[in-house]
Amino acid sequence: MSECLMTAAAAAEAAARVMARCDALAEISETPGELTRVYLSPELLRANAMVGKWMTAAGMKVWQDSVGNICGRYEGQQVGAKALLLGSHLDTVRNAGRYDGMLGVLTAIETVQYLHDRGERLPLAIEIIGFCDEEGTRFGITLLGSRGLTGTWPESWVDHPDANGITVAQAMKNCGLNADRIWQSARDVEDFVAYLELHIEQGPCLEQEQLALGVVTAINGAHRLNCRFVGEAGHAGTVPMSHRKDALAAAAEWMVYIERRTPQVGPQLVATVGTLQCQPGAVNVIPGDVALSLDVRGPEDGPLSALLADLLAEGEAIAQRRGISFSAEEFYCIAATACDAELQAALTRAVVQVQGRSVSLPSGAGHDAIAVAERWPSAMLFVRCDRGISHNPAESVTTEDVAQAVQAYVQVVNEVAGGA
Ligand SMILES: [Zn+2]
Known part of the structure; x- marks a missing residue:
């Protein structure tokens, strides 16, 4: 196996800088002692300025x-060359961790720093983008930054209010942006050949594999439904067991089926009943009406739809057997985003080079790559995080893992941008 382009010593130095910069960005918050940085806030603009300096x-x-995305461009061998785009987001949830989003932007800057230190230009330019809104914390609508880049903001977004009734358009004005110029953030398809996003895993799979890095196969699609079993409420003392139409017992039977059946349909599928309301809800009344939610997710739309159809058919069968009724109504659905196969292969080569072997895994969380992949071939590199904890101040990565991440990123950027 040949050596990595970036030596372990150089990677350790870069990783230390990334960690220090994550700490510095974590200080830019609207809530003292916690990290909260939302779209179009003074704090987000300060973070942009800081990241801009590093770029x-x-x-x-x-x-x-x-x-409000912060953007940087490192020219290729020919001025005006197409670019490889690297990025992630700089906004946060409330009381966030300091690596979700930021790690991807800062490691990307290190890959350019590596080239810059050597005075190297690749055939492709490298652009880095720090997206201004991925989480949707302030306005409840998500991916505003990446949908600015792709030029796919729905018209209604500018009138969308935050919790204080300030619309997106007004908030833009308040920080020196102009809602009439949103279209200017859209980039031509020809500008970029591909998008790569490095992100913390936000799950426990890499930790279980004892690996620092893994390659994302797809960002999970999801369906959310409101479901309901309607039987008949009755006296808990007088109705014999054989005569009951217990909606909660039906729901319980269905939930056990969901838990057992889901991994049989596909090892990467997940299904969750997260809420349940039981009516009338008294100790001496047979439950007559149970409302429950169902959330199913998976990396491929086909198996995910098959799972959903299977679960709903079983809900219906359980209801029929018990002489009660079952209904389900979908209120949210997002398709799975497959990562580009060639980019996945390039990332896998880079990861194998750095840590000896690679692992492929789906992303259970949403990312900017969902929007970007609609326009450009996209792929993601995951970095192990402590116990999979994220969206939490306890979010943590090790400097050693970040060093490997930077090494792999330098490797893959050189390959994709034509230097290797
Ligand atoms: Zn994120």
């Missing part, structure tokens, strides 16, 4: 686009 120091031309 400049890495030899990049820097600008903030019309929706």
Whole structure:
């Protein structure tokens, strides 16, 4: 096996800088002692400015686009060359961890710093983007940054209010942006050949594999439904067991089926009943009406639809057997986002080079890559995080893992941008 482009010593130095910068960004928060940085807030603009300085120091031309993404470009061998786009987000949930999003932006800057330190130009330019809103914390609508890049903001978004009744358009005005110029953040399809996003895993799979890095196969699709069993309420003392139409017993039977059946349909599928309301809800009354939610997710739409159909058919069968009724109504659905096969292969080669073997895994959480993949071939690299904890101040990664991440990122950027 040949050596990595970036030495372990150089990677350790870069990783230490990434960790220090994650700490510095974590100080930019609207809530003292916690990390909260939402879209179009003064804190987000300060974070943009700080990241912009680091991009400049890495030899990049820097600008903030019309929706508030911070962007940097490191020219290729020919000025105006197509670019490989790297990025992630700089906004956070409330009381967030300091690596979700930021790690992807800062490791990307290190890959450019590596080139800049050597005075190297690749055939492709490298662009980095720090997306301004992935989490949707402030306005309840998500991916505003990446949908600015793809030019797919629905018209209604500018009128969308935050919790204080401030619309997106007003909030833009308040921080010096102009809602009439949102379209300017959209980039031409020809500008980029591909998008790569490095992110913490936010789950426990890499930790179980004892690996620092893994390659994402797809971002899970999801269906959410409101379901209901309706039987007949009755006296808990007088109705014999054989005459009951117990909606809660039916729901319980269905839930056990869901738990058992889901991994049989596919090892990467997950299904959750997260809420349950039982009526009338008294100790001496047979439950007559149970409302429950169902959330199913998976990396491929086909098996996911098959699972959902299977679970709903069983809900119906249980209801029929018990002489009661079952209904289900879908209120949310998002298709799975497959990662580009060639980019996955390139990432896998880079990861194998760095840590000896690679593992492929789906992403259970949503990412900017969902939006970007609609326009450009996209793929993601995951970094192990402590116990899979995320969206939590306890979110944690090790400097050693980050060093491997930077090494792999340098490797894959060189390959995809044509240097290797
Ligand atoms: Zn994230």
